[in-house]
Amino acid sequence: MGLIAREIERAGIPTLSMSSAWDVTFAVRPPRAVFVNFPLNHQTGKANDPRLQRQILVDALRAFELFWAPGMMLTLPYVWDPRDASWEEKDFGPGFELYGVGEAMQEGFAERKLGRAQA
Amino acid sequence: MPISYIQRTRERYADYPPYKWAVNTEAPWTPLLKPIKECRLALVSSGGFYLKSQPPFERDDTSYRAIPKDTDLKELRIYHHGYRDADADLDPNCVFPLDRLRELEAAGVVGALVDPAVTFVINYSHRKEIQERAPKIVAELRAAKADAALLVPV
Numbered sequence: 001m002g003l004i005a006r007e008i009e010r011a012g013i014p015t016l017s018m019s020s021a022w023d024v025t026f027a028v029r030p031p032r033a034v035f036v037n038f039p040l041n042h043q044t045g046k047a048n049d050p051r052l053q054r055q056i057l058v059d060a061l062r063a064f065e066l067f068w069a070p071g072m073m074l075t076l077p078y079v080w081d082p083r084d085a086s087w088e089e090k091d092f093g094p095g096f097e098l099y100g101v102g103e104a105m106q107e108g109f110a111e112r113k114l115g116r117a118q119a
Numbered sequence: 120m121p122i123s124y125i126q127r128t129r130e131r132y133a134d135y136p137p138y139k140w141a142v143n144t145e146a147p148w149t150p151l152l153k154p155i156k157e158c159r160l161a162l163v164s165s166g167g168f169y170l171k172s173q174p175p176f177e178r179d180d181t182s183y184r185a186i187p188k189d190t191d192l193k194e195l196r197i198y199h200h201g202y203r204d205a206d207a208d209l210d211p212n213c214v215f216p217l218d219r220l221r222e223l224e225a226a227g228v229v230g231a232l233v234d235p236a237v238t239f240v241i242n243y244s245h246r247k248e249i250q251e252r253a254p255k256i257v258a259e260l261r262a263a264k265a266d267a268a269l270l271v272p273v
Contacts, residue, residue, distance in 0.1 A: 001165045001272030003245060006147050007253035008163075008268055013260055014151040017270045022121035029143035030270070037121060041166070041202050041273055044219070047210035053219045058228060061155045064267065071146035088120065092127045097203070 002028030016064040018043040025073060033073040034060045038080050039091045052078075141245055151267060161233035161265035163256065164215045166207065166273040167199030167240040176240045181251035185235035185259065192217060199240050202273050214271055233265045241272070 002025060005015045009031040017033040019025035020043045025033050036043050036056060045053030056078060063074050080087060090096055125140060132138070151158075167176055169184040175198040176182065186195070192211045197204055206213050217236055224232040237259055242248055260268060 001163075001241060001270055003141055003248045004163070004165075004253050004256060005268075005270050006143070007249060008257055008260065008270075009149050010147040011257040011261070012149050013161075013257070013265055013268055014149045015268045015270055017272060019272065021124040023123050023125050024140060027125070027143075028141045029146045031146045031148055035121070039203075040124070041204070041214045042206060043214060043271055044216040045213050047206040047213045050212070050219065053212050053216055054222065057216055057219050057223060060269070061160075061223075061228065064155055064269075065151060067151075070148040071143075088122055091122060092124055092131065094130065096131075 002030040005030035029071045031070050032067040034063050035075045036078050039087055157230045158266040159231045159233050159264055160229045161260050161268045162236040163268050163270045164238045165241045166214050167197045168195045168215055168238040170194055171196055181247050183237050183239040186238055188232050188234040233263045
């Protein structure tokens with residue numbers, strides 16, 4: 001996505017990327033990025049916590065107006081769990097199952113219907 | 120502390136040829152000329168979201184899906200090569216914050232939320248991303264008169 005951000009920016013539209021993978025984003029270097037140190041794919045908050053989601057977005061959008069140099073990345077001050085950082089040892093590490101079922105990676109792409117949890 | 124996902128990806132896929140991350144030491148720049156509360160802001164996601172009325176993504180494609188801004192998130196599907204989507208399944212707003220951006224638009228924090236939101240699944244070919252997909256997304260954002268874009272990668 002960082003590559004896409006750079007192309008959109010080059011085309012004249014300012015971009016802000018929301019990252020939860022600091023090293024990947026630093027390498028690809030989108031024009032502006034905010035980093036939220038949450039498990040992958042939770043950059044805009046925890047599920048079913050609209051207040052947190054809204055606050056992260058408000059902070060990100062305020063940062064959007066503050067960036068003044070290409071390639072800047074700002075860390076937003078959010079902590080996933082102040083009492084327990086053990087997710088950092090596990091996220092995407094050995095044995096970490098993608099999809100939550102661990103099968104689809106062997107099968108390649110898979111279609112998944114949202115709302116399984118409610119079904 | 121930030122996690123080294125590049126290292127973890129290397130370990131996870133040790134049996135495959137190593138993925139070559141793009142490394143850039145400079146970035147392009149277009150100044151944001153007005154405050155966000157006056158901007159038409161576009162949401163762009165690589166989370167593989169699509170509507171059940173749309174064709175799913177395919178392996179290695181460079182297409183995108185236009186998700187109307189008034190979409191009920193329960194209508195979304197995911198088609199992706201790999202992420203733990205249990206929370207996105209519960210509540211897509213944790214990585215595709217369409218509900219929240221509609222609220223911020225209504226509250227005047229965002230000038231206007233661009234219609235549609237744009238989604239895709241990243242391709243492992245840098246060349247295809249830059250030469251094939253990016254121009255399509257730029258064209259869509261221009262047609263929708265986006266002043267600024269919020270990108271949420273997966």
